[in-house]
Amino acid sequence: MQLIFEKSRPGRRAGRLPAHGLPVPEVPAGLRRDEPPRLPEIAEPDLVRHFTKLSTRNFGIDTGFYPLGSCTMKHNPRVNERFAALPGFRDLHPLDEESRTQGALRLCFELQEALVEVTGLDAVSLQPAAGSQGEITGLMLMRAYFADRGEAERRRKIVIPDTAHGTNPASVTMAGYELTNVQTDARGNIDVDDLRGKVDEETAGLMLTNPSTLGLFDENIEQISEIFRSAGALMYYDGANLNAVCGISRPGDMGFDIVHINLHKTFSQPHGGGGPGGGPIAVGERLAPYLPVPAVVREGDGYALDYDRPKSIGKVRGFYGPFGVFVRSYAFIRAYGPQLREMSEAAVLNANYLLALLRDAYELPFDRLCMHEFVLSARRQKREHGVTALDIAKGLMDHGFHPPTIYFPLIVPEALMVEPTETEAKETLDEFAEAMLAIARDAEERSEVLKEAPRSTVVGRLDEVKAAKRAVVRYLFEDHPDLSGDPAPVGVEAPKGV
């Protein structure tokens, strides 16, 4: 399909400006642009067709089942889009007077209160723009907390299990901390013996996802919590998997001091092909003074922005956070109310049902009931038939499904990480299981079908090595290379990550 730049024709345009009839002041030479940017020149009909065609070359939850592990691809209620577009929200300037933004501040405050209740902690900042920004904000809070106690120089280490999302170690480095890895035991929990030897007076804290990226609730969480508590260290909860435990178990009650919540996962902000998200953090009382400014607070009958927080780490993002995301997520929470627990129950039920249908066809590295997701291994298919997790993922596309997350977590070879979410119907799970079983049979009987997959998509398997090697990351107009003339090396790099 052509790029919009390739459809461009000189002189075409869509938008026009109202005439102002005024002289245009001169921009001084040297500051003035003389060579215009080569933006597309296209009329509105073809503009709409271009993006509509692009959309048909994309798969969303609206298109079909999307069991991408650790991403919580649940239905996105459409009424929430309508709320975010209400003029009173959409056209509101964040620097307008507080007296004129009371509805927005109230919404922020009520969302904070709801997140306090769901996490079992005491105070919330909505400011971080995504889970990974919540992480680094949480680590900054740890630093500020220990600096206040005169322990910042000594407490340099953050402990992370080997199952962690890649964001955790990346955040640790960016926050200026050192990483200590801890192993996973035979049941898929943190190896408590390994942990004991790694937590000491130099430890600032732990970063843990619970349930873990294996989809397993850490059975030793109380011991883990005690180890950190007695070392005077803090505990950070990566909320990527909060969808499993709303109303069932709260991070604050597990002993965590800081939690980030992925509003685009648990609370249904549409992921938009990569964002926006929201990564509010909830903290215990002792960390509240360090939260970003401003805080949204209640003041008499109204709501206000409080900048007078001398111990605050400062600002991590502009203004008060991604407000449009708050509107959608708060509407989602209000739709469920106390029945959020049923949401998590259904998520866990769906995952365990799907696991029951698949556990004989694929290896299950940790044989337990799962929480909201589970991790299978295609190790047997690879060993016996040369069929990899990547082949299985591509094969699923030809059955009309989005694949699960693959090759993550790193400790499971040929990992297939499946998260069905609570919004799927039983028939959908049955159909997906049938496809996975058909693929397991194909691996045994006609593995070439999987090696050649996908065949039903708009492009075949793409050469990621060539993409990285050639690094063509923008259209280059008349100098644009023709990569099809560049013979592809055999084999492709497996896409990873969540």
Added chain:
Amino acid sequence: MSYLSLTDGDRDAMLEAIGVSTIEELFADIPAGVRFGRALDLPPALTEQELTAYFEELAEANADPSQTVSFLGAGLYDHYVPAVVDTVLQRGEFLTAYTPYQPELSQGVLQAIFEYQTAICELTGMDVSNASGYDGTTVAADACFVAKHATGRSKVVVTEATNPQVRQVVKTYAPGFGLEVVEVPHRDGATEPDELREAAEDAACVIFQQPNVFGVLEPAPDLAAAAADAGALPVAHVDPLSLGVLEAPGNYGCALAIGEGQSAGNPLSFGGPHYGFLAARSEFIRRMPGRIVGETTDAAGNRGYVLTLQTREQHIRREKATSNITTNQTLLALGGLVYLSWLGPQGLREVGETCLALAQYAKDRLNFPPVFSDKTTFKEFAVRVGRPAREVVSAALEQGIHPGYPLGRDYPGMDDALLIAVTERRTTAEIDRLAEVLASCS
């Protein structure tokens, strides 16, 4: 209300298939001591109709934006967002997709990001753009991280005439990055190249804003040259809508160009979500933060797009990654692409010229002295209103005009300074009204 699909019959059949008799048994691994023993204390569930009433009530508890003519900017602006942006962004295939990890099912969003990257490179005169950052503040912190590793230096310089929120975010991130932050004061609303040169000694990068927070055009090429002379990377923070009339940072020697994308295609939305952009010269490509889409082919030679250069990223490189970004602002960046395509090069130039012309008209109509004399401005300018600007704002609002941003909130000694933003959405009649109202309440 809930969005669940299971019937009671489904549940029973599923529990049986699992081999348990109750849902409670599925949670057996959760130790009793950390189980939540009561119902969540949240307001009762609402139906869609009830939700609608409640959210309309919240939205209406804000001042009705349609009843106020606003000249408020200071970083986010009331520019026109065309209908095609909403049309495209509400396509479920874009709206409800995840990050495009499986490229064969994600060509739509991948190609769109590739086109977005191209548009940002064209706007800024750069070689490479990432797929977006969180907003115009966090991309400044990202730029500092790039510069630290590119130069091995541990200081960054930010001009005082850069938007205060950008500076605050850089200062919040700096300790973790191991960076010291030095600010260079403005002189009568603009930055002196010589003073910047001195501060830039041993700095990893110099961040300046063009036009700066006061709306004033900085001597940007001279600032970039001063930074480069000290061996620091020049980083320009630019308004995308200015780049039809103002020179592109890539054409005056900047290493990186960053900015807040809101003015190009996103509604105000009380401060977010919007997109930040970060573009650079090609030598920094392997140090870029965040996602990047690249072109490739399938086995049959068909052109396609994938997330590329992933060995920079957290899921591969973990603690050695160039950033921790996973979720970015793709949908808002797509809004930016649609908007910029709707405008085209001629439209972009006309938006810039309209802002210039209307802002000049406003300057001429208002009988207030400029805060900074003899300075060229773009769409925003500061005047002294003769009494605390906060009071003037309150008084003008009584008459349906939001006249601007009181600069005293951020800059000591500027209590009587009002920063007035004039976008292409304003009319000469509205500006006349602004002049009348300000005259009456100053």
